[in-house]
Amino acid sequence: MALCLDDFIAAYTGKVTGAGTPWPCSGFPAGQCTALACLWCENLGLTTPCGYCGAPDRCDGVCWSGGSYPGWEWIANDPTNVPSPGDLVAYHKCSEQGIGPNGHVDIFVSGNVDSFTSFAQNWGGQYAHLVAHNYACVLGWHHPTGGVPGCGASSPPASSASPPASSTSPPQSSASPPASSAPTSAQPPPAAPCPPGYEQVGSFCYPPTGGPSSSAGGALLLAAAGLAGAVALRADPGLRRQIGSLRLTRPSRRG
């Protein structure tokens, strides 16, 4: 049974996928972007929309582009369109973002015409994780014409809120969190949806750098509000406090 995108992210976040790992896929090298993209294709029951570069032994990220692949619709990037969750985004060589001649491919998660979040491997680390992007280096994307399995109402939001499974755990096949990360009575408040614009990482909400701080409906906020210091808010508004300039010169206790 195919995983929905949220469950796929939960299953692979923090893992290294590819040849020689517990999660190989069609021989794509471990830690490369293509290995994770291949697993997504495999999960959807589709072949990899790869080979545009014309050589079967050269299926770099940049070759995950172009049309005529069964089950996929190729959509070229333009200033007005936005991928759908689960689309495979292809990137060209792009020195300003550090993309080499092999290009890059990853999985669209959410976003708008200006920026988006993708699930990627080998972007700031050779393991699967969520990455923030703009469209400057995007060629286009492959849309699965058969759609992407939807998650149930009880599934967590599509974010890094899903705890990475332990290294010995197999990919999860349901919306249930890994057993090793099941909450206990001593846990902090369960993750709640973050305010718009905030990034949820596990049980915590991170506001945009320099953005305003506000209540997070039960989740802890770690805010950098452009003030003199970091701002942190507890879930209970009565416990809000600021780490600010008033204490910047406080000496060490051991001093």
Next chain:
Amino acid sequence: MRYHTVISAEVPGVGDWQDGRTIWQAELLSYSLHRAGVDGPLTVCMAGGELAIQGAETFAHPNYRFTDRADYPPFNRPMGMWDWWQATGGPREDVVCIIDPDCVFLRHVDGSEFLPTPHVAVAQDWTWQWVLEEFASCIPGGQAVGIPIFIRRDDLERLLPWWVEHTRAIYRHNSIERQPWISEMGGYIVAAREAGVDVTHRLVDYDCDAILHYFARTDNATVYRCLQGWDKITYRPWEPIPSLGPPARQELAAILADYRAYRERTGQPMNHVPELVDELTLASPWGW
């Protein structure tokens, strides 16, 4: 009682401030660990390539300092350890001791001395670092802790991937704006309180007695006093350290003298590259 000690180090010469200081520090640490008769292995997670440290198991991993388009060397600690864990399945020992390269074992430290229990690690009290203390105080259950950390293997396995994610998030969002270089420490503190991790800490003080963290001359007055002014920033390896002052400094001098003698006796040149550890050491913004 056995435990597995792990540190993160970085091969020299690849980028700014990669001057090899963590290499000579790792060598000295490894020697001190064996000299003290510590029961258990030392693993060095080596960022940026293969470089052996005598007496240690070295695990090479990519250099993660440039993760997220940053230039932040401490990314290498949680990310390198996570690579190590995934590649090897983690340590065989039930207890892991996490320290920095700029530590030495001043004496034998048995695992039973700082024995962690399930969900309760044993860690250095870092409340003296006031920015970290304030950061931790705003997290439900957060504690201003840092290395050395003795933690149970299964606790660390749950915590480690979150350590990676929260370190990246804190750095990305500049959540510790005043001292961003401690984002990795903040990442550990948040990860320990992550749902499903639930690790608290018994606070201890290892400095100047069991495990000396000779990290910076001005950051911690206790360490500064017990070393009587000696500090790594101005130290040029492997010059002798005058044996004087408090017992901790005398012991550090003895460890270094013994290490030099051992290398001479066994016909091994010292491994570091002195010219790499010169002016750059003085100029480092990271203080290590």
